[in-house]
Amino acid sequence: MATPDSPREVDCVVVGGGAAGLSAAVNMGRMRRSVLLIDERDRFMWKHVAHNYLGFPDGIAAVDIRRLGWRQATKYGVELLLGHVATATRDGDRFRFRIERLPDGGAWARGPGPSVPRDAEMAGIFGEVPADGSVEVVARTVILATGVSGHFPEFPGRDECVGRSLFWCIHCDGYESIDHVLAVVGHEEDAVSTALDLLEFTKRVTMIAGRPEGFDVPASRLADLTAAGIAAHPCAVAEYENHDGRITAVVLDDPSRTRLPVDQVYTVRRTRATNDLARQLGLELNPIGQIVVTSEQHTNVPGVYAAGDATSLHDHQISAAVHEGNQAACGANYHLYSPAQR
Ligand SMILES: Cc1cc2nc3c(=O)[nH]c(=O)nc-3n(C[C@H](O)[C@H](O)[C@H](O)COP(=O)(O)OP(=O)(O)OC[C@H]3O[C@@H](n4cnc5c(N)ncnc54)[C@H](O)[C@@H]3O)c2cc1C
Known part of the structure; x- marks a missing residue:
């Protein structure tokens, strides 16, 4: 039984606001689930333009996929929070998250940084973790879409x-x-x-x-x-x-x-799957640290799904991330049905 002081509960927490997480959030929102998507800005700050994503004959900038995805998600009631999900724990059949403020307070939410095209629409879509600390949230299902890092060496410029x-x-x-x-x-x-x-x-x-x-x-x-x-x-x-x-x-x-x-x-280097939260939740990982999922994006923990580059299923492409996010949402939504609905 929730008390006035207990953390808020949502149907689904989606961690990661890339193609996979946004696809998951849009599809959960459209099933009328309460969804909280948390993202710390990261790789999509790159200036790349995808030329192989269907429907965009002139290509689409990665940052525009995000911008449009955010707008689409909010249309279906998804809440977007700019922050870092620091911990994830299992609590019976629920999942508990602690979300921290980003060190710089989330410049992305307030306005584009130097490497992002200036776009007023991006500002203000995200809420921010309050400056004075962290936020706790409880969820009935989880979709991890935390991506990878390490494609490129570091050098000036x-x-x-x-x-x-x-x-x-x-x-x-x-x-x-x-x-x-x-x-x-x-x-x-x-x-x-x-x-x-x-x-x-x-x-x-x-x-x-x-x-x-x-x-x-x-x-x-x-x-x-x-x-x-x-x-x-x-x-x-x-x-x-x-x-x-x-x-x-x-x-x-x-x-x-x-x-x-x-x-x-x-x-051409080995990337690192962002798997800290997966480890905390006890998810099975393959030898190179990717989250092991079924073709329906189930992990080994009931109620937890994973999608996109952090998983082991498909090549790392936007089309695969979008598909996997959608599939993960189908799984999470089904998990929430009552026995009679199934
Ligand atoms: C330079 C470049 C060019 C590419 N070009 C193409 C292309 O032309 N065509 C194509 O199909 N694919 C392309 N890709 C691949 C494509 O971008 C990826 O397959 C796709 O972005 C994967 O989406 P994702 O949602 O799994 O991960 P990401 O887009 O990486 O999103 C993961 C998100 O999770 C967030 N996150 C992780 N951990 C936490 C946490 N603890 N708390 C809060 N947030 C967290 C990260 O900040 C990040 O925003 C390219 C990739 C790169 C790097």
């Missing part, structure tokens, strides 16, 4: 380059690389196959291990690169020369600091 001259995914941006001069940076098999696959778009591809230890692939794969006309440099990168979002050269960390003029770079 990087944020301006992401999505303009710095990429990671051939499905997302290979077409935009036609006839460009490319460097692929990565030491594992995925990087080698990306370099070879990019030959479908341009013949001017170079590989760089991106670390002093060189490549971690069999010699036969380096031979494949040579046979395909791709030079492979077994060293780290000293510098990514860039200006105004355009990478102009990669400087190798070799004795002569070789400078390779390029106009695009693909970095």
